[in-house]
Amino acid sequence: MDKMKAVLFPGQGVEWRRSMQSHLSNKIVEKTLVEAEQVTKIPLKKYILDAKVDHDLPKLSTMIVQPAILACSVGLFRAFLKRTGSSALFVGHSLGEYSALVASRALSFPSALKLVMARAKAMDEACRLTQEKTSMLALTLFNRPTYATKFQDDIIKAKEPFSFIDIANNNSSRQTVLSGKYEELAILAASIQSKTVNLGRVRVNWLDVAGAFHSRYMSPALQQLEEALLKTEFLTRDTCFRSSSGELRLPIVSNVTADLYPIEASKIREILLLQCVKPVLFWQSLSRLKSEYGITRCYPCGPGSTMQSLAKQNEMHIEEV
The missing domain is CATH 3.40.366.10 (Malonyl-Coenzyme A Acyl Carrier Protein, domain 2)
Structure with missing residues (x-):
């Protein structure tokens, strides 16, 4: 093996x-x-x-x-x-x-x-067919490895107030991609960048995609x-x-x-x-x-x-x- x-x-x-x-x-x-x-x-x-x-x-x-x-x-x-x-x-x-x-x-x-x-x-x-604008957002953590163990849990909590955001990819302990309604993703992205939602040192990237893949x-x-x-x-x-x-x-x-x-x-x-x-x-x-x-x-x-x-x-x- x-x-x-x-x-x-x-x-x-x-x-x-x-x-x-x-x-x-x-x-x-x-x-x-x-x-x-x-x-x-x-x-x-x-x-x-x-x-x-x-x-x-x-x-x-x-x-x-x-x-x-x-x-x-x-x-x-x-x-x-x-x-x-x-x-x-x-x-x-x-x-x-x-x-x-x-x-x-x-x-x-x-x-x-x-x-x-x-x-x-x-x-x-x-x-x-989707009536509203949708997209995908990648969140990548730059903090030390010990912080990465709770990054995924923090993302789940951060998206709880939003009804139309799904987790699309768990790429690593330091990277998660979200799919969903563009309006909600934009609010979440702004909150992360302004540190209103604290996920640590996170890079926020919009993906160049046609829609919200791997989601509802x-x-x-x-x-x-x-x-x-x-x-x-x-x-x-x-x-x-x-x-x-x-x-x-x-x-x-x-x-x-x-x-x-x-x-x-x-x-x-x-x-x-x-x-x-x-x-x-x-x-x-x-x-x-x-x-x-x-x-x-x-x-x-x-x-x-x-x-x-x-x-x-x-x-x-x-x-x-």
Whole structure:
């Protein structure tokens, strides 16, 4: 067990176009992107090649970004696997969980692309259906580590007066992301910055997103996503992993439960559906890897540097992919 590693896959918020330029010369990555283009009809390589360093990039829609990041992550993982080939447990951040399903061979790459396209469309439409302005707010603590142990509890107390704010991500003991009604988030942000609400030394960042992901505001996406999930085949027979309790599970830690995925297709669908409206328990997921499986080394696998940053916040030793 001590020889196992964790492979981490990023979610939607990462920068992928510029960060992937240096990987296009890798034949495995290039072949994966071509395969994805054939399924999605999205010119992924063109989007990457057009991303010049000295130009501002136009914002792309969720329906392009989600399958693009999935394809980039799978391509980089395939290249990584060819070099290493050793066993791993997988953790994906939100969208990254679909990359993890492909990496574990529980979901075929073409099926994952189609499913993620349906997910992106459902989430995009949910954002459009929301009557009020919504957004997401990241809170990052700069205080000493001893203070971080109570940071999460302090955030829960700070949001209690607000009726339309949900916790979207528990990224680490020092970083939480909130989703909800923009008006309430703005009041909370101002209170934190003015020290009316004292959370310690906290950086407040608004996320550049279309809506309040991983919150109640994504509920309109559930029916459409469920229909897509019911059409998707999950291949779990040859991907089982014996958990610390002796149960057969998939080698993927779920965002929803911070536990290994069950092997039953119906339960996999249920978790992926809940993921849209439940918080990403990333901090808890990495904590489980360390406490139950003794895994402290991780390989961030995907575009951008978000996973490297979160791994560092969670005191994981980062290995180069």
